[in-house]
Amino acid sequence: MIYFDNSATTQPYKEVVELIARLMYEEFGNSSSLHSLGLRAERILEDNRDKLAATIKAKPEELIFTSGGTESVNMALRGTAEILKRSGNHILSSPVEHSAALESLKELERLGYEVEYLEVDEFAGIILDDLKTKLRKDTILVNIMAVNNELGTIEPVNEAAQIIKANSKKTIFHVDAVQAYGKIPVNTRNLNADLISFSSHKIHGPKGVGMLYMRKGTRLHPLMMGGGHERKLRSGTVNVPGIAGFGLAASIKTERMKEDQEKSGRIRNLLIKELMKSLSSKIRINSPEDGVENILNISFKGIKSETLLHFLEMREIYVSSGSACNSKKNAISHVLKAVKIPQQWAEGAIRFSFGSFNTEKEAVIVADAIQDIIKIM
Amino acid sequence: MDKIILVRYEEIFLKGLNKNVFENRLIRNIRQKLAGLGNIKVTKSQSRIYVESNDADFDFEEAVIILTKIFGIASVSPVIRIESDYEEIKEESVKIVGELLERKHYKTFKVEAKRGDKSFPMNSPQLCANVGGYILSKFPRLKVDVHNPDFIFYIEIRESTYLYSEIIPSVKGLPTGTGGLATLLLSGGIDSPVAGWMIAKRGVELEAVYFHSYPYTSDRAKDKVIKLAEYLSEYCMGIKLHVVPFTEIQTEINEKCPHEYLTIIMRRFMMKIAEKIAEKSGSLAIVTGEAIGQVASQTMESLLVTNSAVTLPVYRPLIGMDKNEVIEIARRIGTFDVSILPYEDCCTVFVAKHPVIKPSLQKTLEYEEVLDSENLIDRALSQTEIIKL
Numbered sequence: 001m002i003y004f005d006n007s008a009t010t011q012p013y014k015e016v017v018e019l020i021a022r023l024m025y026e027e028f029g030n031s032s033s034l035h036s037l038g039l040r041a042e043r044i045l046e047d048n049r050d051k052l053a054a055t056i057k058a059k060p061e062e063l064i065f066t067s068g069g070t071e072s073v074n075m076a077l078r079g080t081a082e083i084l085k086r087s088g089n090h091i092l093s094s095p096v097e098h099s100a101a102l103e104s105l106k107e108l109e110r111l112g113y114e115v116e117y118l119e120v121d122e123f124a125g126i127i128l129d130d131l132k133t134k135l136r137k138d139t140i141l142v143n144i145m146a147v148n149n150e151l152g153t154i155e156p157v158n159e160a161a162q163i164i165k166a167n168s169k170k171t172i173f174h175v176d177a178v179q180a181y182g183k184i185p186v187n188t189r190n191l192n193a194d195l196i197s198f199s200s201h202k203i204h205g206p207k208g209v210g211m212l213y214m215r216k217g218t219r220l221h222p223l224m225m226g227g228g229h230e231r232k233l234r235s236g237t238v239n240v241p242g243i244a245g246f247g248l249a250a251s252i253k254t255e256r257m258k259e260d261q262e263k264s265g266r267i268r269n270l271l272i273k274e275l276m277k278s279l280s281s282k283i284r285i286n287s288p289e290d291g292v293e294n295i296l297n298i299s300f301k302g303i304k305s306e307t308l309l310h311f312l313e314m315r316e317i318y319v320s321s322g323s324a325c326n327s328k329k330n331a332i333s334h335v336l337k338a339v340k341i342p343q344q345w346a347e348g349a350i351r352f353s354f355g356s357f358n359t360e361k362e363a364v365i366v367a368d369a370i371q372d373i374i375k376i377m
Numbered sequence: 378m379d380k381i382i383l384v385r386y387e388e389i390f391l392k393g394l395n396k397n398v399f400e401n402r403l404i405r406n407i408r409q410k411l412a413g414l415g416n417i418k419v420t421k422s423q424s425r426i427y428v429e430s431n432d433a434d435f436d437f438e439e440a441v442i443i444l445t446k447i448f449g450i451a452s453v454s455p456v457i458r459i460e461s462d463y464e465e466i467k468e469e470s471v472k473i474v475g476e477l478l479e480r481k482h483y484k485t486f487k488v489e490a491k492r493g494d495k496s497f498p499m500n501s502p503q504l505c506a507n508v509g510g511y512i513l514s515k516f517p518r519l520k521v522d523v524h525n526p527d528f529i530f531y532i533e534i535r536e537s538t539y540l541y542s543e544i545i546p547s548v549k550g551l552p553t554g555t556g557g558l559a560t561l562l563l564s565g566g567i568d569s570p571v572a573g574w575m576i577a578k579r580g581v582e583l584e585a586v587y588f589h590s591y592p593y594t595s596d597r598a599k600d601k602v603i604k605l606a607e608y609l610s611e612y613c614m615g616i617k618l619h620v621v622p623f624t625e626i627q628t629e630i631n632e633k634c635p636h637e638y639l640t641i642i643m644r645r646f647m648m649k650i651a652e653k654i655a656e657k658s659g660s661l662a663i664v665t666g667e668a669i670g671q672v673a674s675q676t677m678e679s680l681l682v683t684n685s686a687v688t689l690p691v692y693r694p695l696i697g698m699d700k701n702e703v704i705e706i707a708r709r710i711g712t713f714d715v716s717i718l719p720y721e722d723c724c725t726v727f728v729a730k731h732p733v734i735k736p737s738l739q740k741t742l743e744y745e746e747v748l749d750s751e752n753l754i755d756r757a758l759s760q761t762e763i764i765k766l
Contacts, residue, residue: 306595307592307593310591310592310593310594313592314591314592
């Protein structure tokens with residue numbers, strides 16, 4: 001099996017799975033219980049909060065644990081809009097965000113907020129001058145992802161933060177770092193964002209765990225009401241084993257980040273080189289050269305990406321397609337539409353995404369398989 | 378006092394000397410479908426069927442839901458059976474009405490009585506008036522409305538007395554297994570499950586054939602068809618689903634035949650394969666979800682060309698229906714929500730930009746000649762997977 005779909009999800013590290021299994025069985029206490037079993041769980045929770053905070057140079061009390069990236073993003077966007085509804089009505093966002101953000105913004109629009117989208121360049125990078133012009137005094141919230149999940153584009157979030165804060169210190173800046181964490185440094189001291197969303201399962205941690213960084217002093221209206229866990233911001237019995245798994249995955253991934261990314265870069269280059277051998281006129285690289293090394297988006301001319309995906313799956317090679325195949329309508333991804341991909345390339349986009357477990361040898365096998373398949377398709 | 382379910386049928390009455398065959402089959406089907414709920418007794422009396430159980434915790438509500446999906450049943454009523462004793466009738470009637478009024482906000486009612494047992498000392502109008510009056514005295518907020526009541530309270534005096542207040546319509550039709558076997562071409566769309574359901578309604582058992590073009594079609598599409606077949610099997614006492622690998626045939630047609638004829642030739646292959654499967658299982662017809670003019674392959678000309686591929690009769694119960702009428706049935710039988718899932722007979726790869734709308738049979742036959750049809754069909758059949766649902 002060759003798994004080149006690590007931006008969808010990753011296989012957890014074995015030690016992560018073992019740790020979670022052990023904690024689920026042995027340390028099953030409720031971290032809010034007053035007895036010693038609860039205290040033990042609470043200690044594990046707080047140790048991991050410290051550990052995770054350290055990976056982004058944040059203070060532990062600035063982290064709120066959630067059920068994943070989607071919840072973090074929902075909480076950040078909807079919770080901010082709710083608490084700042086008297087300060088203004090204007091929200092700015094990049095248009096190439098994950099659907100967790102786009103759907104939350106649609107919901108806010110229904111509630112009466114004015115949501116405006118930024119322009120992007122041919123690689124889905126936001127245009128900073130456009131941000132400057134669109135910022136207003138009543139802009140309460142700006143939302144930009146750090147790394148684009150389909151193309152791997154690194155967005156200029158540091159520069160965006162400077163521009164936003166120069167316009168108004170009161171504007172809240174949310175960065176979706178789900179695809180950035182563990183791939184490029186995410187440092188809350190350099191990145192002047194108020195809110196940052198993270199997910200565990202994209203870095204070989206468990207699914208169902210995420211976190212939201214909230215810069216000290218940032219206020220939010222919670223989505224979940226209940227027992228007042230996580231400083232009353234996220235009620236619900238805390239998933240201590242999952243969070244411990246996230247903590248361990250994060251320390252392993254941060255440790256090997258540089259090495260992993262360099263390896264991903266070699267896999268990426270090798271895959272391109274091998275494909276170029278016989279398909280140079282039939283492929284188009286949609287990802288920017290200066291994007292993250294672990295995401296490579298390529299279009300194949302005259303081929304439906306979903307069909308290629310299924311042909312690869314027959315050989316136990318797993319990738320993602322940039323468009324869902326549907327005989328009635330062609331559902332091209334919103335990111336490919338936003339970068340105005342030429343029609344002949346739009347339907348054949350495949351995303352390869354690499355993780356800790358991939359090898360360069362796999363790139364050669366995948367390239368060979370694709371060349372074989374395209375011959376018979 | 379016994380709690381039982383009264384099952385009514387309609388069309389079977391018209392069956393003359395064959396009536397028994399239909400009734401017995403219906404009873405067998407009811408037994409089979411309800412077997413999972415516990416110990417049940419199914420009896421026939423005076424052209425009706427009674428379902429009862431000695432299990433103290435028998436789930437009558439679930440039984441009613443299952444019964445309303447059995448072909449041949451016109452309607453069902455949860456019923457209380459008691460001795461034909463006037464005092465008991467009065468008290469039980471009040472109890473039933475009381476329970477009903479707890480669930481529903483009814484304001485008006487009337488009583489309908491039928492006296493089959495003429496030895497009962499009161500005639501029907503008297504019984505209606507007396508029991509109705511007693512109910513009114515216990516529920517002062519209720520009013521009698523003989524023309525348009527919110528509910529009707531029924532009293533039937535036969536060998537025992539039967540009391541009920543609800544008549545729940547079922548699917549009607551004829552008991553499954555009284556009409557032979559038919560072979561349904563089942564895709565993931567809205568039409569074919571409805572077509573199958575309509576034929577099955579007439580007492581016909583179904584087997585289904587699905588053509589899977591993996592990897593051009595995702596395995597999710599296959600799961601979706603399995604799900605649809607499961608829905609159908611709920612109505613028709615089980616279905617055998619034949620999953621025929623179709624990729625090789627499609628690729629061959631795609632390579633060797635003119636593009637505007639792709640779909641029509643493909644449809645002919647589907648019919649031929651379905652016919653082979655039908656022959657083997659003793660099926661008497663092929664069933665499709667086609668309707669005149671719905672798509673290029675369903676014009677009168679196209680249907681003629683497809684039809685010529687086989688000698689078995691092809692039943693097309695949707696032939697004169699509009700899409701919205703089909704959707705209405707699909708919603709009613711529950712297949713609609715599955716049919717509209719996005720994984721459909723992907724991809725546009727095997728669909729011509731401008732398919733022929735008025736194909737000629739002669740040309741079609743000529744184009745087909747380049748294909749090694751017999752071998753292609755045999756290979757597809759030998760690799761067919763059978764799933765019993």
